[in-house]
Amino acid sequence: MAAAGRVARVVLDSPLPQLDHFFDYAVPDELAAEAQPGVRVRVPLRTAGRIADGYLVELAEPGDEYEGTLSPLEAVVSPARVLTDGVWRLARRLADRSAGTASDILRLAVPSRMVRVEKAWLARDREADVRPTPPAHPVRGYGDGVLEAAVAANERLALRPLSFPSALPDGTWVGEWAITLAALAAATWSEGRTAIIAVPDHRDLEQLAAALTAVVPPAAVVRADAGQANADRYRGFLEALSGPRIVIGNRSVVYAPAERLGLLVVWEDSDPLHAEPLSPYVHARDAALVRQELEGCALVIGGLVRSVEAQRLVELGWLRDIGPERAYTPKVVLTANQQAEEAAARAARIPSSAWRAAREALTGGEGRPAGPVLVQVARPGYAPVLACAKCGQAARCNRCTGPLGQSRAGATPACAWCGALATDWRCDHCEHDRFRMVTVGSGRTAEELGRAFPGTRVVLADGDHPVLRVGAAPALVVATRGAEPIAEGGYRAVLLLDGERMLARETLHVAEDCLRWWASAASLAAPGAPTVLVGVSGTLARDFATGRLAAFAHAELVDRRALRFPPAVRLASVTGADEVVREVVAAVDPDLLIDVLGPAPVDDRLVRAILRFEYAKGAEVAAAVRAAVVKNATRRRKAPAGRGGYRPAPTLRVRFDDPEIL
Template structure:
């Protein structure tokens, strides 16, 4: 055995709640030098070999029995830093999960050949950049000054940032990162998808120069992604930008964490313990004493709560700058338009939208944002408007092409002779019109005009300034040189009427993201939003007031005791397993339980507690899950704390 610190404490990769702790193993003499804290090892546990990470080397163990030796040193590279290990524990506690599950998200798979390659030497820190667009923001230059101040004990700044219309958000984020790095500290920025990573990657090179940051993205491939990750681990770079998993990037001396467009559902991790990237970054900022910036065109209720509790300060442009840069925004249901077009409220493309599109095409490209991909993704009875359902399963019917037979969206069963179960009518109408059908209709309505589409099947990043109609689903809108001349925001009513806690918040987020691509009003930019003009989300778009809408949304959720004003756990599994888990859980006082109710093949229950009891709720559910796993009782119950939607 090793002479010095012969005991290694190992986090074993076993995702069982009752085994969520380090276990002690002896370090053989042959591994004494390589078995360092953070190294990957193989150990024997319960009669099988498992992967694990060493978290500590000690002289003794509290275990009274015989210790097993480490089976194999997989790699001496200390891939699990103490800071990331601490963060993983905090995330597991926050979301009633296990550290092993979090580490699967935090530490990428090993690529042995890449690990043997040397990493480049660190590049010198860049000089502090000019404020750029931050000079137009209230508290913008103060935020930059605080990021540049790397003095020990200085209070880190925390900001909720809305850049306003026509803002070059990648450049503004890049200046935050460069200012932080110029002061000798590291930065981590997380964005929703690979397109946003590419935009920010370009901006960082423009502001900081080559070789001073890395971009972590899945498209780079296993070897290249691991190579870049090792550069951050070994200190070759101080700045990391990437998608969801980049929140755990092993950046030393962390000075800034930032997230862009935190309302995007891509930030909701689909794997246990289902953490939200925003919350991971806020936990990391707290543990590391780092600055935190939550930025987006819109503002979520969670971001507004950070402002109202005083944890963060709002950073946004002056109202005069917002008015100067915002496009002119029309609604279709006002009194004048009702008098001019009697179908303005009900038509998918009222006459105002046609007029704005024709006028915009004389000046440049026109954006048409639609809610859904496909041809006709949802059908309904032509007489009573009842949603058309499959006869074999609960799935809805859809059309995949013009003249085709309706088919089920779930099981693909054709329904050529469908009849309404409510009124017996046999004809169908489009309940939702998709991307391809919209392209087809606009092509007929605007002969001689190019109609470009960008959606899930093929996303276009950028286009030139030539006049054309650009039909895109949300998040797939191409950027165009000089901005769009006008934009039509369709399907607003269907988005607002979704049965979702975040329906209005998500609709405004999509609209503001598209509106930010349109020219200013002085530059001729116009937008038509096809939705009820009296809805708060529409009014917030017209005023370009994401903060006011978020304050209203948060107040309404507080009255209803919904997140983020309260903490909610969603339990999914077999009804008997959920009942047992709730019996075992020592829930905090005041906990409200709804269900379990059957939801298809599984049951679901909700547990709601005041926000101050959130930690106790997670601990109670994790403890009950540990008892069940130790007893090998039934099947696991999926525990999701504060799900992105209810």
């Protein structure tokens, strides 16, 4: 379509809220062929003759609303149409929903341009593109064609998965959940539609990628990993523009371009890694829900533990609860943190029942083969937290008051913040100069278990010692939560230590997080192998042991409704200078709000107010808050003495649906 004489509507690549709208430019004749919706462009700004980058979103006919002469486009950066209409509509809707700017969403959706990669893609023979093929394997465990039919009908599902390790045809072991999602994605792709799957981290991504190799050609899978080089990420992005694909990645993959989007999956949506730390802070689950509404594709939200947010959608009828024909529940043993009888168990700080389970798994017996044992602990390091040996007060750095920890046996304690060695440390309460360990990390636990099980290989897996897989030979694998490697054939026993310490975190999601950590470790056990939860009792432990995870999510939702906590209601936090925060709160009609908490001090300069409101009022609240943000960004501020042209940056931060605000 010839663009000459038409109006190019451009969104600028700028974080300034006052610039978050369309700018109209004339399309000169020399750029008419390349000036198409979705391309990157450069445009002039009237201020100081500057040039700005942006995206041409749409072409419109000249209208009567503007009688002057439009400035022409400066340049079309590339003919590649990298911004699809679907992604633009998603970015606009999410920005409006969260009182943010569309350009902030587009930075997550469209990677930085890599010229060589783009030129190679533009010159590629499109006839060589991969074509969909019939699925190699059906989804197993849910009935013949049940899940495939639900996805083909574009249903919204809350998936309860099978949670045990399985072997692929090439001998690679992955979680059964990865095989289920791979089969669903293959069925979608075989119909000529795109499937997008978002998982929390690289470990889940490796399992999913391995499962996909067994059911679809490698060229059909596009990987969008935050750990990729810029060139690889842009190459994958362009590949997703080339036709139906299976796109897998981390949280930002929910913005991937898709030709005929058929399936959108968010796996383990309760994992905090799905929460976007950049403005406008949109959670991957929320982005997926909005995209499904806009494009009408199938949606699957699932995980080993159901999130409270997903449970709310199930009870509203927005998601359909679906599970396997025969539910599988790991064998969970609850044990108190009592004094062990055996000397070796006392040395390893574990109860006798847990020690015996580990010994039997390492040695075999009663027809069961010997194999590896997984030991999950709360913290990495050797002694992450130290205290004064005399008065018990937490040991703090004398330089910056950061917490002191010990990296290995005999090492000088060091500050976790500034790294200074505590060579001349003295307690600021009693002047004592000796430490004692308060918490024991993965390194010290591995050392103690090595003494308790002499001659047994000990494998340490944490952030500093990443391990993705271990063999089937007997070994003690000590791993921090979320860093557990996959064992061939599954672990013969799983010990979950430090449960009480994990539950001691002060956050609204602590019980949900602990269930997810424990369930993730238990899912790596071989069928019938014991999972021993140490030192935790009560309703939470019983729900975990009996597999009543959806019932736990329901009970948690009931409590939050009574307290008016998310997700029963929505909230928005407004942080900034006291005067500015009060202006933003005052700009919102009180009839739209349930209440306002604060403003309360955050530090010496800033305060924070929390707005609580019903979901139905969310659009109106977001619009009012966004108008106040734009007003604050454009106001003139008095310059400090001696700095006539200086304008201090506005101090205001708005975040809707903050997961850690309570």
